[in-house]
Amino acid sequence: MSDASLHIVTYHYVRDLPRTPFPRIKGMLLSDFEKQVDQLRGAYEMATLDSAVAFLNGTYQPSRNLCLLTFDDGLKEHFAEVTPLLHERGVQGIFHVITGCLEERRTAPVHMNHFLMAKLDFKKYKQSFFSEMEELTGEAAEMPVFDPEVVRNTYSLDTQPIAEFKYFFNFILESGLRDRVVTRMFETHLGDPASFSDGLYLNWSEAKQMQAAGMVIGGHTHEHRPLATLPEEQLEVDTKLCRDLLRKRLGEQPLWPFCYPYGRQNSFNPAAVRSVQREGFDCAFTTVTGLNQPGTDLYRIHRVDCNQAWISQA
């Protein structure tokens, strides 16, 4: 079949949300995940990273469309729930870990923000976030005005005020100040970020067990910052550290994938792509929506969010 395509699904939180302490976290229910995997298995040939890359290189011609499952951020449930479910079905998952979270017990600011938003009333959270900023800098702080189109494209699944805050938080606010503000708020409302990280992320030993179960581990940077916002030197330090830790802490893999944090066009640039290539990652996933065909750039692979990956029954 010459017109086959490769459909890649992106997952983040996969959990029984109503039964967790943070039911307002945005994610997929485990039961929906199970249904979706079975639906996808019925409709596609489930790819491995090897077969997906061979397809993109034009050396493998499948008889059906391919589907590959990817999981971002190295969350605990990817080890505890997702891996057993996939292993039982003989399906390979690709799991992108933030090496700083595993190595240094850090909770990534992007996740501190998710859990604070899930715990507090959004308006109050935003207000106290700005007051904390003012207290730390001694200057008045307010939300800049953004192009609503850019904000919507970056966070298409959120309401406008939440998308705007996330955009400000992850892309605009100086990261040193941002990290101090969010850490202070996290400590006040949710406790010690290091202990929290133990429950939020999988650890190196779990990642090795996932490799032994046929899963592939990939890099998702060391600090989970939008690579396009980093000066070239920091960009290189981050991707190198990520790559070195994967090599040092894990078993061998024929291919090492990478996944850009945030992953829209405004979060990776040519310098980021070069840095990922230089470190020897074999391919890189974006969150730019779309399918992939032979010839698709291996360092700009398209994916589809799991909420948009249901197959219509019509």
Ligand SMILES: [Zn+2]
């Ligand atoms: Zn991520």
